[in-house]
Amino acid sequence: MLLVGLLIFTLFSGCAKGQQKTINVFCGAASKPAMDESAQAFEKKTGIKVYCNYGGSGAVLSQMKLSKTGDLYVPGAPDYIPKAERDDAIDTKSVKIIAYLIPVIAVQHGNPKNIQSLSDLAKPGLKIGIGNPDAVCLGLYAIEILDYNHLLAEVGKNIATQAESCEKTATLLSLKSVDTVIGWHVFHDWDANNIDVVYLKPEQIPRIAYIPAAISTFTKDRDSAQKFIDFLVSKQGQDIFSKWGYITTESEARKFAPNAETGGEYELPDTYYELLGK
């Protein structure tokens, strides 16, 4: 009797859930804290449930392409938008900029190795972590910055490891596995107890990154997907991102790097592959 009752109960709850709208977001890990809160706030406001699948921007793009599902794609950097376009995975016209990210030098709390500038990264014996440039946007930006400032060869010697995702790059510091990483300015907001940031000089930054959101071509509920993007760029959404340390206006981002480009793609230079080959 009890078993039958339980079965009926689960069937019923299944039915009820089926009537609630849900959307699936394939999300780069760079925006996790803000996206989590935005998803909850959005559900409270509209009743539409948002499921966020996190991972490296490339990894979740693979998942989206292979499963041919998903309503939104929110990578951690603009570099993945052209990739997603080439694979017909997103609707280019729907791309909106959600927040800006500034590349910085992230150090352990209290800056025990006293790193004050980019060239300090060439100090012998320093252990540096970066995102894996093939897989993580953050890693790509790290190589671009070093290359742009002609420090790739010297600093390259100190790169101890490459992390497989954006948040793992931050975790490297939280676990004190490395002395410093080239990370996003929000790392400090993610783990204020363990991570401090040292800003680069404006002329050292060739590109600012931003978090774009696009509607996937596989969406089955375009309406709800559009509503969520609109929510993310609305005051309520932007306030959430600000709270987590993300920069929400281009003018504010420009303060850190007035002459930097935004968006576009960067190709790893041959010198990087030589570096690997050693």
Add this chain to the structure above:
Amino acid sequence: MFKGVTISALALLILFFVGILVSMVSYTDWNTFISALLSREILFAIRLSLTTATVATILSMLIAIPVAYAISQTEFPGKNIVDSLLDLPIVISPVALGAALLVFFNTPVGAGIDAHIIKFVFAVPGIVLAQITVISALAVRLLKSTFDSIDPRYEQVGRTLGCSKPEAFLRITLPLAKDGLIASGILTWARATGEFGATITLAGATTMKTETLPIAIFLSLASADIEKTIAVIFVLIIIAVVALIIMRKIIGRRYVI
């Protein structure tokens, strides 16, 4: 009737795996596969996977044989608890084991070892250590079954005929266990080659440095390059099949009576 059912079960299982393989073929092409196989990155990954797995397996088996023998043949207080505890590493996800190792190397003792004796964190020895941590419990479990199946009377008779305990073990028990040893060794090697979670956590995913084949697959997927991912999967399958066939031939030949 029974034979039909068992053969059907076998056929279904094989069909399942073949089905998965065939569905992957449509996602890649011959050119991508060849260029992946011959690329510096993947050749490096193949060499790294083969050497680390072999070293890890040899070391694990050296540890596991005496441990399995102790659990199988010796009585000691708390044996049941120890037996259960040795199953834990198999249950706990490799990622958890890798994270635990990483935390250990953060402690004063661990950091000292890492700095002054051997560098494990984000280095190749870390790959071997991660693999050993994951496969040792499996090796012990497999070898225990092997030793359990050997009647202790053989050893006892040997003792009465003048063998010391180590002699009896080496000259009687081990040769009797050879089939189990070979099978356990091969399975342990296979598990080590496929090890990913603990490896990537402890040794990192550094291209051309700590990039084993499973990590290469993960990095390709993480770069949204599906064709390369599938190509590297096939590389791993072929390397594994070739290695397993060779192992069975070599080891099998040496022990043929």
